[in-house]
Amino acid sequence: MADRTVRGGPERNRIKTLTQAALNADKTVEQVEDVLDGLGKTMNELSSSLTRLNATVERLEGGLDHLEGTLESLDELAKRLIALVTPVEAIVERIDYIVSVGETMMSPLSATEHAVRGVIDRLRTRMPG
Secondary structure, three states, X not given: OOOOOOOOOHHHHHHHXXXXXXXXXXXXXXXXHHHHHHHHHHHHHHHHHHHHHHHHHHHHHHHHHHHHHHHHHHHHHHHHHHHHHHHHHHHHHHHHHHHHXXXXXXXXXXXXXXXXXXXXXXXXXXXXX
């Protein structure tokens, strides 16, 4: 038969303490499992976010490479345009000089024409007609 003696001493308190510690440990393990489960889900979401971020960065890098190529093309075009503008500026300066010389040469002729017209107009008004 089983021993049915009631023990009330330190053994009983020790068993209660060990039982409570075991229950507390079991509860702590459940809490840790819950935390680890949540952490696992968070890590999966973070991994998915990082994958999308990497794809975005790769697209941006491709776009930046394209932009860099475009800027290099524009830089080359600007150099060619400068090379074309320089001779055109020289031509414009020459034409401006020719026009100013022409204006200088025409100034006496214009004054003479103006004077001749004035004389002709006066003669017309004096002549009976």
